[in-house]
Amino acid sequence: MPVKAIAPDYVGEVKDSVDRFHGNIVVYVNWVDHLMFCSALAFPLPPDMSFGSLLSDLLPQYYGLHPDWARIDWAQARWELDRQPFTPDLEKGLAANGVGHKSVLRFTTPGLTGIDGSCT
Amino acid sequence: MRMMIILPFIGIIERETTMNVQKKISLKDRYRILTRGLDWETSYQPMGKVFPDVGFEGIKIRNWDDFNDPFRLTMDAYWRFQAEKERKLYAVLDSFSQNNGQTAITDGRYVNTLKLFLTGISPDEYMAHRGFAHVGRQIPNAGLRISAQMQALDELRHAQTQIHTIGQYNKHFSGLHSFRRMHDRVWYLSVPKSFFDDAVTAGPFEYMVAIGFSFEYVLTNLLFVPFMSGAAYNGDMATVTFGFSAQSDEARHMTLGLEAIKFILEQHEDNVPIVQHWIDKWFWRGYRVLTLVAMMMDFMLPRRIMSWKDAWDIYFNDAGGALFGDLARYGITLPKYVDVPAKEVNRLSTEAWSIFYQYTHAAAFHTWLPTDQEMDWLSASYGPDWDRLYRPRFLHWRQMEKEGHRYYNNALPQLCQVCQIPMAFTEPDDPTRVAFRDTVYRGERYHFCSDGCKNIFDHEPEKYVQAWLPVHQIFQGNCGGASLDQVLDWYGIEKGVDNMDYAGSPDERTWKEWEAMRGRVAG
Numbered sequence: 001m002p003v004k005a006i007a008p009d010y011v012g013e014v015k016d017s018v019d020r021f022h023g024n025i026v027v028y029v030n031w032v033d034h035l036m037f038c039s040a041l042a043f044p045l046p047p048d049m050s051f052g053s054l055l056s057d058l059l060p061q062y063y064g065l066h067p068d069w070a071r072i073d074w075a076q077a078r079w080e081l082d083r084q085p086f087t088p089d090l091e092k093g094l095a096a097n098g099v100g101h102k103s104v105l106r107f108t109t110p111g112l113t114g115i116d117g118s119c120t
Numbered sequence: 121m122r123m124m125i126i127l128p129f130i131g132i133i134e135r136e137t138t139m140n141v142q143k144k145i146s147l148k149d150r151y152r153i154l155t156r157g158l159d160w161e162t163s164y165q166p167m168g169k170v171f172p173d174v175g176f177e178g179i180k181i182r183n184w185d186d187f188n189d190p191f192r193l194t195m196d197a198y199w200r201f202q203a204e205k206e207r208k209l210y211a212v213l214d215s216f217s218q219n220n221g222q223t224a225i226t227d228g229r230y231v232n233t234l235k236l237f238l239t240g241i242s243p244d245e246y247m248a249h250r251g252f253a254h255v256g257r258q259i260p261n262a263g264l265r266i267s268a269q270m271q272a273l274d275e276l277r278h279a280q281t282q283i284h285t286i287g288q289y290n291k292h293f294s295g296l297h298s299f300r301r302m303h304d305r306v307w308y309l310s311v312p313k314s315f316f317d318d319a320v321t322a323g324p325f326e327y328m329v330a331i332g333f334s335f336e337y338v339l340t341n342l343l344f345v346p347f348m349s350g351a352a353y354n355g356d357m358a359t360v361t362f363g364f365s366a367q368s369d370e371a372r373h374m375t376l377g378l379e380a381i382k383f384i385l386e387q388h389e390d391n392v393p394i395v396q397h398w399i400d401k402w403f404w405r406g407y408r409v410l411t412l413v414a415m416m417m418d419f420m421l422p423r424r425i426m427s428w429k430d431a432w433d434i435y436f437n438d439a440g441g442a443l444f445g446d447l448a449r450y451g452i453t454l455p456k457y458v459d460v461p462a463k464e465v466n467r468l469s470t471e472a473w474s475i476f477y478q479y480t481h482a483a484a485f486h487t488w489l490p491t492d493q494e495m496d497w498l499s500a501s502y503g504p505d506w507d508r509l510y511r512p513r514f515l516h517w518r519q520m521e522k523e524g525h526r527y528y529n530n531a532l533p534q535l536c537q538v539c540q541i542p543m544a545f546t547e548p549d550d551p552t553r554v555a556f557r558d559t560v561y562r563g564e565r566y567h568f569c570s571d572g573c574k575n576i577f578d579h580e581p582e583k584y585v586q587a588w589l590p591v592h593q594i595f596q597g598n599c600g601g602a603s604l605d606q607v608l609d610w611y612g613i614e615k616g617v618d619n620m621d622y623a624g625s626p627d628e629r630t631w632k633e634w635e636a637m638r639g640r641v642a643g
Contacts, residue, residue: 003582004323006176012582014564016592026595028534028567030554036513038475038544039533039554044595062531082565083556102565104534104556119552120513 018101025101027094029059032108033119036066040104051097052090068112080106150194158262159184173258177323180388187383189263190375191270198270202277205365209281212361213288222292223638226354227422228631229622234286234359235295235485236416237347240312242282243303247316249275251327258324267376271332274369278362285362293627295484298612302484305599306611307590308412308476310540314587315409319402321583325384326398332377334402337443340370341435342410346417349425385450392451397579403455404572408539411472418469418498419490427501429465436461457572463548466502470510471544477517478529479542481604484613486622489518509551526621532591537566537584538573545569561585 024044063069079086114120252272256265290296303309319330348363414428444454480487499507520527533542547553557568561581568574577584600610
């Protein structure tokens with residue numbers, strides 16, 4: 001039973017459906033082993049924004065504050081999209097890469113484990 | 121002879137008079153008269169139409185008369201007790217005000233715990249009032265009805281006395297001026313708000329288990345004792361007094377919660393799995409709200425009472441363990457995921473304070489980094505892992521401050537769909553990995569911080585798809601605008617006054633002036 005309600009056919013209003021974000025999709029990004037950023041970062045992004053632009057224009061504004069950011073060897077980075085291993089195509093847009101509304105992107109940067117190895 | 125007496129302003133009352141001196145009515149009779157007809161049965165409408173909320177939760181009651189009011193408190197006795205407590209409290213508040221009690225606290229930072237309390241908890245006392253009024257309206261048993269109504273009055277009184285008490289501080293400190301508006305709008309206050317919204321939109325039985333039992337009985341000590349002892353340890357006698365004023369009510373609330381749950385369980389064996397799920401759910405929801413208390417105890421009190429870990433041991437493990445031993449004969453077991461808080465206990469408060477430190481620009485209270493001495497206390501309380509995982513974090517942030525680049529997280533955080541806390545909790549078995557859980561429901565993805573929150577969603581997805589998640593609401597343009605300034609305006613947070621670090625705040629300035637004055641007087 002999807003809900004206990006007085007009305008037997010009660011249906012809830014989905015508050016975060018994609019049509020409410022003015023053409024954007026919400027994307028969450030998590031940098032593994034870097035808890036200085038307490039949670040995955042949430043962004044409303046145009047679905048045709050290229051993955052390369054996410055990487056070179058958007059993320060440095062936030063993750064760039066971390067001393068590990070400049071040390072990343074992107075050839076070694078491993079990606080997960082919605083818990084599945086994933087290889088992004090930097091030229092293609094987010095949607096064309098399979099990134100959907102409320103998708104979670106996680107990336108691991110081998111050898112980089114935060115401030116003094118504390119995963120911060 | 122029965123006569124009608126008309127009193128100005130009060131109306132008409134009926135009074136029995138005799139030629140003799142009026143006989144004093146016994147307590148028992150007074151209670152009988154007070155509650156007579158409260159369990160009335162309908163004559164020309166079906167009961168289900170007049171009390172529509174009693175049936176839909178699936179709870180089976182064989183005989184409503186089996187519930188006996190454990191207090192049998194009459195209205196005049198109730199008013200007498202409460203009036204006495206009010207007199208004492210307001211005498212203390214008067215003297216606090218006349219003697220400038222706000223100058224006697226340990227440190228100006230302490231007031232930030234009151235900001236958290238007033239914006240996060242007091243509006244929920246009011247919601248508790250509404251919830252118990254609803255129970256009183258719907259449950260067709262005289263004893264439950266009258267005691268739920270009295271509890272509804274208590275909760276209203278708690279909200280009111282808290283507002284009056286903390287109002288003393290509003291004359292001197294920032295962040296206390298718009299608590300009601302903040303409660304409805306500010307991102308982290310959606311955590312306690314959504315907790316109570318969830319409870320009051322449930323049926324009356326779930327509400328009794330959620331608030332009457334799980335919250336009042338199992339978790340309330342973890343909320344009130346830390347705040348009230350924290351006040352006592354930090355020289356805030358006004359807040360201690362409202363704590364005492366509420367305490368005798370709490371004892372009554374705990375008894376009612378326990379009696380109500382026993383009654384429900386005794387009525388029908390089919391009720392057991394329903395109640396067990398509610399216990400699982402409300403234990404977890406309550407525990408997640410207590411994250412704010414853990415943070416308050418370990419980071420915000422200038423003079424600490426005990427660590428969150430000690431509090432959890434004393435008030436949950438010891439007290440709660442005995443309680444669940446008691447309920448075992450009904451087939452009730454310890455809540456699901458009860459092992460998780462023990463796994464999180466060494467890091468919960470640090471994870472929480474780290475959230476507020478990096479989002480201080482959007483908070484209605486001040487933040488700061490722990491001093492060396494405070495970090496030593498944390499490491500003594502939480503062991504070598506604390507030094508390994510968290511001391512480097514705070515030292516790094518301190519270094520950034522020194523270099524003039526105080527760290528702010530300028531992106532918004534992903535939130536849990538159920539508890540609405542930023543998804544900062546790490547895996548129960550790995551403190552270095554953020555925990556991610558998700559569900560796809562009707563083609564839409566939903567994210568959770570924990571198995572506990574996911575379990576709640578999966579039971580009633582139609583309820584939680586409606587969650588008003590502050591981060592998504594900002595993205596949708598429903599919070600005053602897209603810029604931080606616009607959102608702060610909409611929240612009612614005065615920029616540069618209510619938010620940001622304690623260092624450099626008007627609060628700190630006020631406190632330093634008082635200290636200087638004391639120095640002059642003493643010198």
